[in-house]
Amino acid sequence: MVLRTALECHKRIVKYRRDLYKLAKVKGISHINVIDLSKKLDKEIILLQKIMQEVRPIWN
Numbered sequence: 582m583v584l585r586t587a588l589e590c591h592k593r594i595v596k597y598r599r600d601l602y603k604l605a606k607v608k609g610i611s612h613i614n615v616i617d618l619s620k621k622l623d624k625e626i627i628l629l630q631k632i633m634q635e636v637r638p639i640w641n
Contacts, residue, residue, distance in 0.1 A: 583636060590629045597622040 601622055605615045 583632060587629060587632045587636075590625055590632065594622065594625045594629065597625060 597618060601615065601618050604612070604618060608615055
């Protein structure tokens with residue numbers, strides 16, 4: 582279950598990064614849509630980091 586959540590999160594991160602790059606290229610980095618998508622990306626990255634912190638002690 583943790584692995585599935587991490588993989589889904591990773592997929593969203595990849596998609597958000599791609600979308601963010603395209604959107605920023607068209608609208609500029611200060612456009613509200615770009616900022617909103619950047620915030621979504623940040624949340625996903627933080628979520629994945631938390632998952633990795635939970636799993637790391639198991640690997641040691």
